[in-house]
Amino acid sequence: MITLYHVPATRSSRFIWLLEEIGEPYEVKLVPMLRRDGTGEPPPPAYREIHPHAKVPAISHDGTIVFESCAIALYLGDAFPRANVGVAIGDPQRGPYLTWLAYYAGVMEPAFVGKALGFTTVNSTTGWASTTDVLSHVVATLSRGPYLLGERFTTADVLFGSTFALFKGSPLLPMNDVLLAYIDRVTTRPAFLRAAAKDSEGTKFSG
Numbered sequence: 001m002i003t004l005y006h007v008p009a010t011r012s013s014r015f016i017w018l019l020e021e022i023g024e025p026y027e028v029k030l031v032p033m034l035r036r037d038g039t040g041e042p043p044p045p046a047y048r049e050i051h052p053h054a055k056v057p058a059i060s061h062d063g064t065i066v067f068e069s070c071a072i073a074l075y076l077g078d079a080f081p082r083a084n085v086g087v088a089i090g091d092p093q094r095g096p097y098l099t100w101l102a103y104y105a106g107v108m109e110p111a112f113v114g115k116a117l118g119f120t121t122v123n124s125t126t127g128w129a130s131t132t133d134v135l136s137h138v139v140a141t142l143s144r145g146p147y148l149l150g151e152r153f154t155t156a157d158v159l160f161g162s163t164f165a166l167f168k169g170s171p172l173l174p175m176n177d178v179l180l181a182y183i184d185r186v187t188t189r190p191a192f193l194r195a196a197a198k199d200s201e202g203t204k205f206s207g
Contacts, residue, residue, distance in 0.1 A: 002026040003060040004074075005050055007033045008200045011069060012057030012164035016198055018076060018155060020191035027201030032054055046207025070105040073155035074098075085155050093149050100148050100156035108134050108160070116172055118196040131172070141177045146185055153189075161186035 006012040032041045051058045058067035077086020087097035107128040167173040
C-alpha cells in the first residue's frame with residue numbers, strides 16, 4: 001500500500017495525479033498545516049518522523065519513507081514499471097529522464113522561487129539559471145514533441161506540467177503557444193481530472 005501525506009492545493013497534489021496514473025492502491029493522509037494567512041494548525045510533532053521539516057509531499061510504501069518531489073517521482077516510476085511512467089535502467093532514455101527530474105529540482109524550481117522572492121541569479125554563482133533561460137530550454141524541448149521525452153509521458157511531465165498549470169496566468173510564467181498546448185495536454189489526461197476531483201479527500205494524519 002502507498003500512503004501519500006498531503007495538503008490540498010499544494011505541491012503534493014500532483015502526486016495524487018501520479019498515483020492515479022500508476023493505478024495502484026493508495027491512501028491519502030491529510031497533514032494539518034499552517035498557511036501563510038495564519039489559518040490552519042501546525043502539523044503534529046509525530047509528522048517529523050515522516051518528513052524532518054514537516055513539509056509535504058511525502059510517501060510511505062510498505063514501510064519505506066520517501067520525500068522530495070523528484071525522489072518520489074523517480075521512486076514511483078521505478079517501483080511500478082507496468083504503469084510505464086518511468087524509464088528503466090538500460091533504456092537509452094534513462095539519462096534524459098533523470099536529467100529532467102534533476103533539472104526540475106535543481107534548476108527550474110529554484111529559478112522561479114528566486115524570481116518570486118526578487119532574487120536574480122548570476123549563472124557563475126548559483127547552480128541554476130535565469131527563468132528566461134529555463135523557459136527557453138523547456139519550450140525548445142516541448143516544441144519537438146508532446147512531452148519532455150518526445151512521445152513518452154513520464155513522471156517528469158507530472159512535475160513540470162503541474163507547475164506550469166499552477167502558474168498559468170501568473171506574471172512569473174510568460175505564456176506561449178507551446179506551453180499552453182502542453183498544459184492543455186497534461187491537464188486533460190483522465191488521471192489528472194480524477195486527481196483534481198480527489199484533491200481534498202483523505203483521512204487526517206494524527207500521528
